[in-house]
Amino acid sequence: MSRFLKARQDTLPPAVTDLAEQLVEAGYKVTQPRLAVLKAATAHKGAFSVHELEQWLIARGESPGIASIFRTVRLLCDNNLLQRIHGLDECHRYSLGAGHGHHVVCTNCGLLVRFDNCGVQELIKGLERSTGFQITAHLVEMFGLCPRCAQMQAAA
Amino acid sequence: MSRFLKARQDTLPPAVTDLAEQLVEAGYKVTQPRLAVLKAATAHKGAFSVHELEQWLIARGESPGIASIFRTVRLLCDNNLLQRIHGLDECHRYSLGAGHGHHVVCTNCGLLVRFDNCGVQELIKGLERSTGFQITAHLVEMFGLCPRCAQMQAAA
DNA sequence: CCCCAATTGACACTTTCTATCAACGACGTA
DNA sequence: TACGTCGTTGATAGAAAGTGTCAATTGGGG
Numbered sequence A, B: 001m002s003r004f005l006k007a008r009q010d011t012l013p014p015a016v017t018d019l020a021e022q023l024v025e026a027g028y029k030v031t032q033p034r035l036a037v038l039k040a041a042t043a044h045k046g047a048f049s050v051h052e053l054e055q056w057l058i059a060r061g062e063s064p065g066i067a068s069i070f071r072t073v074r075l076l077c078d079n080n081l082l083q084r085i086h087g088l089d090e091c092h093r094y095s096l097g098a099g100h101g102h103h104v105v106c107t108n109c110g111l112l113v114r115f116d117n118c119g120v121q122e123l124i125k126g127l128e129r130s131t132g133f134q135i136t137a138h139l140v141e142m143f144g145l146c147p148r149c150a151q152m153q154a155a156a
Numbered sequence C: 001c002c003c004c005a006a007t008t009g010a011c012a013c014t015t016t017c018t019a020t021c022a023a024c025g026a027c028g029t030a
Numbered sequence D: 001t002a003c004g005t006c007g008t009t010g011a012t013a014g015a016a017a018g019t020g021t022c023a024a025t026t027g028g029g030g
Helices: A002-010 A014-025 A032-043 A050-059 A065-078 A121-131 A147-153 B002-013 B014-025 B032-043 B049-061 B065-076 B121-131 B148-155
Strands: A082-085 A091-095 A102-106 A110-116 A134-145 B082-085 B093-097 B104-107 B112-115 B136-147
Touching: A002 A014, A014 A032, A014 A082, A032 A050, A032 A065, A050 A065, A065 A091, A065 B082, A110 B121, A121 A134, A121 B112, A121 B136, A134 A147, A134 B121, B002 B014, B032 B065, B032 B093, B049 B065, B065 B082, B065 B093, B065 B148, B112 B148, B121 B136, B136 B148
Parallel strands: A102 A134, B104 B136
Antiparallel strands: A082 A091, A102 A110, A134 B136, B082 B093, B104 B112
């Protein structure tokens, strides 16, 4: 652990320390702006946009400026600490978590549930046969109402 | 068929006339800019971006201006004549064709193949059970190399 | 052929994201 | 703990993508 991180790990949520250490392992410096963005990201339970991170940080007087937020988000994505989520209209939201994953997103409140087994292996094989394509990536996202929002909707 | 459309249907591809008539049926006027955009759209075999439409139109001296292109594309989407396609990085591309559909997109040349049976009904049911969400929409897109590009890649 | 509402096109504007570059500061080293 | 280096920052300008405005135009019903 770096000096900088060690000096303030007592004031940070464990999740932030964790992510910061992964950055160190990947060869990046841990800096105040990066910690701020990590704090903002871990504070959001579901999916968040860069704009939402910025608002959260501004509200706390810790915003390092939009450029650094974008940079940090990109850095986290590149290092697979953050996943980009594709929405129906809104295109770029993000969620913490590594590796191959898909999401069910609540179109009302933004709540997000990950699922890993997207079960499209068969579909991919079939399509490769029928189209001749070599399929190398896929996008599977689900949208709907979370239990809470569905209940509210029904009550209204 | 409207006077305007009838007057120039001889100079238009049948596909364009077809789409134009669907606009008429939906209660919209058929105008020069809209025909121009339809021509540009039908001229692209696979998925296209608004920017590509604009370039195509500019090259022929028929561009009605970017605002009208955007407006027409939105109109076509709203009327289900055009489908918005979500890419991995590039977010907004479009392809002609109505209704529920998914796509296999060549990441090299943009070639696009639609498929309708995405086979995720089971997955959706399972997720609704396990997450409690009411799933109302889904996004399934495949990316890879088309046969042609795969061959070129292999040869290189 | 005429009138009118739908549509256009130019432009200013917003939003989202990136490039630039001088100044700063985190970390390895001692 | 102090130093020097180089990765990082922040401010700003700008690109890219898309929208709003409004006077001028135009397609189509009558």
